[in-house]
Amino acid sequence: MLRKEHPFPVAIAPVGVQRIFNPEGEMASARAAAKEDVPYIMSTASSTSIEGVAKANGDGVRWYQLYWPFHDEVTLSILNRAKKAGFSALFVTLDTYILGWRPTDMDNG
Numbered sequence: 001m002l003r004k005e006h007p008f009p010v011a012i013a014p015v016g017v018q019r020i021f022n023p024e025g026e027m028a029s030a031r032a033a034a035k036e037d038v039p040y041i042m043s044t045a046s047s048t049s050i051e052g053v054a055k056a057n058g059d060g061v062r063w064y065q066l067y068w069p070f071h072d073e074v075t076l077s078i079l080n081r082a083k084k085a086g087f088s089a090l091f092v093t094l095d096t097y098i099l100g101w102r103p104t105d106m107d108n109g
Contacts, residue, residue, distance in 0.1 A: 004061065004088075010038055014065035014091070016045025027056035034060025041065050041091065044078070054085035063089040 012033045019025035026048040033040035039061040042053050054062065064087040069075045079090070 011063070012038055012040045014041040014043035016043040017047045019047040026053050030054075030057035030060065030062065033062075034058050037061075039063055039089075042082075042087070043067075044069075044093075050078070050081045050085050050087070054087070062087050063091060065091045065093060067093050 012029055015029075017025075018029060022028050026042060026046045030040045030042070030053045034057045037060070040053070040057055041063045042050065043065050044067040046053065048056075050064075062085075064079075064082040066075075066078065069078065082090070
């Protein structure tokens, strides 16, 4: 299905705004995934650019998780950037129509 056999039935799940936990954010996770040969799934809610994650992930396997934007132009821009940056699979999240207001996230920066 994903055109590549992987050594483990595991991937790093998409978690957004990782800079809350680590100043390097998603770049640290993307580097670790490449080092361990585990696919990295980038969240639309990432605190790092698509290009930054791709650079940190190097030759690693990376997939993109999309929260579908309201404007088609934004969606196409995101998908084109991800494809150009070497993301090889797309996971579309349809259960979150609008990202919610999360007071705890705001309190924690």
